Amino acid sequence: MFLPDNMKNTTEEANADNLRKKAYANIEKWSMEIIPERIRKGVQISVQEVQCGDPDCAPIDTAIAILFPAGGRGMMGLPLEAHEVTKEILEENFPYGEVLEKWAKGEDAEWPPMEDMMGQLPELRFDVGDKVECRVGADEVTGWAKGEVIQLWYREQGWQDGSFAPYKIRLDDGRDIFAPADVDQVIRAQKK
Template identity: 85%
Template sequence: MFLPDNMKNTTEETNADNLRKKAYTNIEKWSMEIIPESIRKGVEIYAQEVQCFDPECAPIDTKIAILFSAGGRGMMGLPLAAHEVTKEILKDNFPYGEVLEKWAKGEDAEWPPMDIDEDDQLPELRFDVGDKVECRVGADEATGWAKGEVIQLWYREKQWPEDTFAPYKVKLDNGKQIFAPLDVDQVIRATK
């Protein structure tokens, strides 16, 4: 016997799965369009959401694997659910020519690279220590935000690879401390 409440959950789950699959298809198509035509032949792109249970990371990340026919591969991630990824966000965070060329040859290349200028200076950020912000801490676009204060710029942990930093460490109003992995409005924004 089917119960109406069970049918509702099944329908909601099916709709969420369909939305996710459509988002994966879009991300894979857009990624292929971004890759230079000269190295595009034989490339395979796979998008997948990954849930993070670490309170210091985004609750859902979208990981994108780029596999080249010569055996090279690369990976990138966005701290967003797949349906939140737009073509513009993807383009702004996608590996660029030099990195893709190395991956296409089977060589290692760091992504994202740490942009340090000739004076060993890190790039300028939108917020400063003491600024009030909202950070993405949940999957829901409307309610998945928590208010806090920036307490450190260019945060890093000992176990992270050398030259790997998160733009911000934030103390939330509930006392928890988290880091923002990207300096974009989808992850951290000014308090409303």
Template identity: 40%
Template sequence: MAGPFKLPNKAEAEAEKKKRAAIKQVKEWVESYIPPEHLANHDCVVDVSEVQCGDPNCAPIDTAVRIIYKGDDQGGNVGTVFGVPCEAVDVEQSDIDEMMPPAEYFDAWHKGETRHWPPPPENPEPGEPPDVELRFKVGDRVECCIARGPDGWAPGTIVSHWFRAPQWPTGQFAPYQIKLDSSENLIFAPQDRDNCIRALSEQGMSFGFQQ
């Protein structure tokens, strides 16, 4: 009688054997970078697995590498996770060599310190702000739309022109940065339009954005 399960055929069994061997090899390459005493004392655990990538622009299967240190008594685990965009059987030692962190990262993680690897990308160059004359001057009193509806407007004061967050793409600026009367936080107006920012006596409604 046929059941819901079946034994893998010879080709499937061979493919699974090759995958396991490849994962074991990748793990050995990774562990060769880690101080042996960290592994011997189980202060560090290395896990290698294949995961399905949900991004349609990348490979369907990634080889995920997890290097996890137990951290200190006050914090949780530290370490890193990175992926090689291919199946384990296609990973080469040079791929691992390019992805592994410098030795000082392992020492820091062993002490329980949080260090990000790969390091975050550098902030892009700001570029030049638009050569556009703005309606309001620094120091002008305005209203900013911070919520839906006629009651979603909040008064404040312009504190600077052409604000940009460090991580924004080159050339992206917001025309105004504003200090609201009701908060110590600064917000920005993404557009120099009445549906976003207006003189304090004017009326209107739309949306505002908080930085």
């Protein structure tokens, strides 16, 4: 038995929606596990995918809002689709205790903190001149373009304080883009 094309699309959309909802639930659960128990009560986590129309960013980001009962709140984003987010990736990028404590009290706190970004930038996997492939499209197989790293710790005017992109890349077609995270889902070594 064969399904008509319009039934296939409906089934595919429903499967994708179920996968996304399951990923959202996992991210919410993992986020709650990361937040210290003493400030966890009443916290609300909201997860959603955000499509980026800017050709220089990941096609889809996962945005995570953390809302505390005292009115404090924070937001973080991962340049990945929700189903690509693992607990390990979330833990590596999640705000740490001091920031969470301030948000829990209703105070403002930068994430990532500017002082952490300056002088303590993490070691990157690639260096200037390395040949890489960057995710530039939604398709996990064909949505990649080859290029070369031309700058480390790139930032643009108008970006929020403390915001950096690990890499600026010149694609083989001449366009300059940036990789918003140093993870294989966004940037990887060129296949030989």
